[in-house]
Amino acid sequence: MPDRVEVRKTYKLYLGGEFVRSESGRSYQPAADVNIPRGSRKDLRDAVRVARGAFAGWAGKTAMNRGQVLYRAAEMLDGRRQQFIAELGGGRRAGREVDAAVEAFIWYAGWTDKLAQVAGTVNPVAGPYFNFTIPEPTGVVGVVAPDEPALAGLVLRIAPALAGGNTVVALASEKSPLPALTLGEVLATSDFPPGVVNVLTGFRKELLPWLASHMDVNAIDASGCSREELTAVEEAAAANVKRVVKPNGRRARLTPQAVTDLMEMKTVWHPIGV
Amino acid sequence: MALTKRRDTALAKQSFDYAPAPEAVDHVKIADRYGLFIGGKFVEPKSGKHFPTINPATEAVLSHVAEALAADVDRAVEAASRAQQSWGRLSPSSRARYILRISRILQERARELAVVETMDGGKPIKESRDVDIPLAAAHFFYYGGWADKLEWAFPNRSPRPIGVCGQVIPWNFPLLMLAWKIAPALAAGNTVVLKPAETTPLTALLFAEICQQAELPPGVVNIITGAGKTGSLLVQHPDVRKVAFTGSTEVGKLIQRSTAGSGKRLTLELGGKAANIVFDDAPLDQAVEGIVNGIYFNQGHVCCAGSRLLVQESVAGALLEKLRRRVDTLRLGDPLDKNTDIGAINSKAQLEKIEGLVESGREEGAEIYQPPCELPAKGFWFPPTIFTGVSQSHRIAREEIFGPVLSVLTFRTPAEAVEKANNTPYGLSAGVWTEKGSRILWMTQQLRAGVVWANTYNRFDPTSPFGGYKESGFGREGGLHGLIPYLELN
Numbered sequence: 001m002p003d004r005v006e007v008r009k010t011y012k013l014y015l016g017g018e019f020v021r022s023e024s025g026r027s028y029q030p031a032a033d034v035n036i037p038r039g040s041r042k043d044l045r046d047a048v049r050v051a052r053g054a055f056a057g058w059a060g061k062t063a064m065n066r067g068q069v070l071y072r073a074a075e076m077l078d079g080r081r082q083q084f085i086a087e088l089g090g091g092r093r094a095g096r097e098v099d100a101a102v103e104a105f106i107w108y109a110g111w112t113d114k115l116a117q118v119a120g121t122v123n124p125v126a127g128p129y130f131n132f133t134i135p136e137p138t139g140v141v142g143v144v145a146p147d148e149p150a151l152a153g154l155v156l157r158i159a160p161a162l163a164g165g166n167t168v169v170a171l172a173s174e175k176s177p178l179p180a181l182t183l184g185e186v187l188a189t190s191d192f193p194p195g196v197v198n199v200l201t202g203f204r205k206e207l208l209p210w211l212a213s214h215m216d217v218n219a220i221d222a223s224g225c226s227r228e229e230l231t232a233v234e235e236a237a238a239a240n241v242k243r244v245v246k247p248n249g250r251r252a253r254l255t256p257q258a259v260t261d262l263m264e265m266k267t268v269w270h271p272i273g274v
Numbered sequence: 275m276a277l278t279k280r281r282d283t284a285l286a287k288q289s290f291d292y293a294p295a296p297e298a299v300d301h302v303k304i305a306d307r308y309g310l311f312i313g314g315k316f317v318e319p320k321s322g323k324h325f326p327t328i329n330p331a332t333e334a335v336l337s338h339v340a341e342a343l344a345a346d347v348d349r350a351v352e353a354a355s356r357a358q359q360s361w362g363r364l365s366p367s368s369r370a371r372y373i374l375r376i377s378r379i380l381q382e383r384a385r386e387l388a389v390v391e392t393m394d395g396g397k398p399i400k401e402s403r404d405v406d407i408p409l410a411a412a413h414f415f416y417y418g419g420w421a422d423k424l425e426w427a428f429p430n431r432s433p434r435p436i437g438v439c440g441q442v443i444p445w446n447f448p449l450l451m452l453a454w455k456i457a458p459a460l461a462a463g464n465t466v467v468l469k470p471a472e473t474t475p476l477t478a479l480l481f482a483e484i485c486q487q488a489e490l491p492p493g494v495v496n497i498i499t500g501a502g503k504t505g506s507l508l509v510q511h512p513d514v515r516k517v518a519f520t521g522s523t524e525v526g527k528l529i530q531r532s533t534a535g536s537g538k539r540l541t542l543e544l545g546g547k548a549a550n551i552v553f554d555d556a557p558l559d560q561a562v563e564g565i566v567n568g569i570y571f572n573q574g575h576v577c578c579a580g581s582r583l584l585v586q587e588s589v590a591g592a593l594l595e596k597l598r599r600r601v602d603t604l605r606l607g608d609p610l611d612k613n614t615d616i617g618a619i620n621s622k623a624q625l626e627k628i629e630g631l632v633e634s635g636r637e638e639g640a641e642i643y644q645p646p647c648e649l650p651a652k653g654f655w656f657p658p659t660i661f662t663g664v665s666q667s668h669r670i671a672r673e674e675i676f677g678p679v680l681s682v683l684t685f686r687t688p689a690e691a692v693e694k695a696n697n698t699p700y701g702l703s704a705g706v707w708t709e710k711g712s713r714i715l716w717m718t719q720q721l722r723a724g725v726v727w728a729n730t731y732n733r734f735d736p737t738s739p740f741g742g743y744k745e746s747g748f749g750r751e752g753g754l755h756g757l758i759p760y761l762e763l764n
Contacts, residue, residue, distance in 0.1 A: 133739045238534070257763070268725075
């Protein structure tokens with residue numbers, strides 16, 4: 001008999017700011033001792049619905065406010081550093097991965113109120129008009145996380161999407177879903193309004209086609225897709241002219257392009273005159 | 275062929291008719307037949323096929339152009355691939371000089387290009403003369419200037435060309451769309467195979483002559499003519515690394531699907547159903563000019579046309595009265611006449627599409643207004659049309675008509691205006707008319723559209739990025755942002 005019986009955690013989807021089981025009631029076992037919710041098409045549709053509902057509020061927050069929330073996510077993640085290292089299998093490499101994820105939240109937090117100054121322009125048109133171009137969020141973004149690195153790979157993609165003012169429906173790695181679900185707990189305590197970011201687990205083949213073809217998803221970051229998955233995603237994405245961020249063969253890195261890839265440029269004209 | 279107006283009001287009886295003011299065409303030389311422009315030369319198509327291009331205002335055949343099929347597309351892409359290395363490695367300042375040369379020649383041959391544009395496409399000469407051709411030249415001048423400044427445009431990102439660009443453009447602004455595509459592509463160091471629309475190939479073929487005149491290295495620009503099949507062969511060619519398309523959302527989706535998995539870079543500039551929103555404090559006379567320019571410019575063959583007028587209920591009556599009076603004065607007729615406001619519809623197929631949608635508007639219960647207006651016997655024509663009593667579910671409020679047809683809806687509050695304006699899968703452009711500055715900026719934030727014109731409409735400039743949200747496409751053309759789709763960046 002052990003001295004202390006461990007209180008185990010039930011892993012749940014993070015959806016609409018709540019921790020829920022799959023509506024399907026199903027689970028799967030990527031490792032012997034853990035049951036992971038096997039999200040369904042209905043869960044995915046629910047996630048898109050709440051993400052759409054949260055979009056106007058999140059996009060409408062001041063850039064500074066979004067930066068504060070993302071920075072808080074870095075604080076929460078750093079505070080759970082040991083837990084994540086354990087979930088990632090321990091060791092120096094796991095430590096570096098958690099640090100990279102923390103750094104991503106901090107770095108993109110800083111971009112929220114700087115991006116428009118780097119990516120926007122005032123355009124000297126040949127006429128009496130004031131004309132400027134500013135980045136705006138694309139809308140609801142689907143994020144497909146890579147299997148490896150399971151935590152940093154996900155954070156390096158949701159952080160820029162959120163920094164730009166998008167709301168996110170993320171599909172965790174099917175093979176290593178634990179860090180993504182625990183990340184949900186970090187996100188839940190970081191002042192993200194409910195629905196701004198949602199994390200689903202389950203079988204890629206059951207979820208990805210519906211995410212890619214969903215008519216209310218504006219963009220999909222497919223960096224975590226295999227070659228075959230990418231082709232299918234790109235084909236399905238055409239249904240509503242989704243923007244598709246493709247894997248570029250390199251490990252994700254910190255770049256403002258990761259933010260602008262998920263933003264639209266809006267140009268405004270106004271006459272100048274008395 | 276000038277329009278004869280029959281109006282009963284006393285005022286109209288007193289008004290003077292316009293004397294015909296036709297633009298001279300004797301300085302324009304259009305060949306009977308054109309080959310494909312590949313590797314710096316006009317060559318006969320391997321397909322052995324030609325098809326006619328007509329003047330939509332007279333239905334007269336202007337010329338015959340080649341139809342490029344698989345072997346021809348291969349040859350054009352090969353020529354572009356061969357030219358890519360040397361063009362991409364040419365010193366940036368030399369690249370700039372070639373592009374600037376082209377810009378100058380466009381200015382020098384502006385009148386000829388304007389006349390051919392109007393003959394081949396049906397648009398009023400005052401528009402091709404004052405908008406299409408000067409803007410096309412300005413685009414080459416603007417991007418010519420970027421060619422040797424890319425390192426400053428994208429510091430620390432080692433800008434490099436992508437490779438061969440396959441570009442497919444529409445018939446509404448033939449030479450201008452060519453400029454939007456070719457100028458940034460060349461500035462970034464890419465080579466190009468461009469396919470103009472099948473109904474308006476002539477100015478692109480004149481542009482090929484201009485490339486020869488500019489001594490642009492062979493293969494840097496290749497122009498192949500043909501219809502949808504040619505375009506599809508081009509965008510699916512394995513050696514094309516970058517695809518740029520302007521046209522309908524329907525075809526854009528086909529292209530997005532067909533390039534899936536190819537690793538090609540893609541930009542799409544697709545359809546629209548823009549809301550032009552007039553608040554009760556707007557300067558109504560200015561707004562009327564903006565509404566007319568928004569929907570009747572280029573016969574409404576404009577992807578960003580202000581085809582849905584949203585007017586605040588309290589001023590709807592007054593505004594519509596002014597609008598009808600203004601529309602009564604529009605002159606429809608010979609596109610080559612310098613007084614013409616509304617030219618010919620670009621093609622029979624487009625005319626039938628407009629007629630079908632207008633019929634649906636009638637059937638669904640909207641009220642139609644067309645000024646009394648005699649249409650020329652030959653050619654394709656459609657009078658300026660206003661539908662009132664339109665509801666959001668009507669096809670004329672949802673589908674892109676691409677013709678001189680305005681659908682009028684009303685609203686009470688700014689929030690309702692935003693709701694209605696954004697209630698479309700499109701998101702290309704929008705217009706806002708109000709004297710209240712804070713409301714302009716608020717509306718500008720709320721509208722999900724890539725271009726917002728406040729107290730103006732349908733303005734374009736090479737420095738100003740243009741492109742859509744949602745199903746109106748992705749990527750930007752114009753401005754600094756217009757370079758991004760044509761560069762590899764770290």
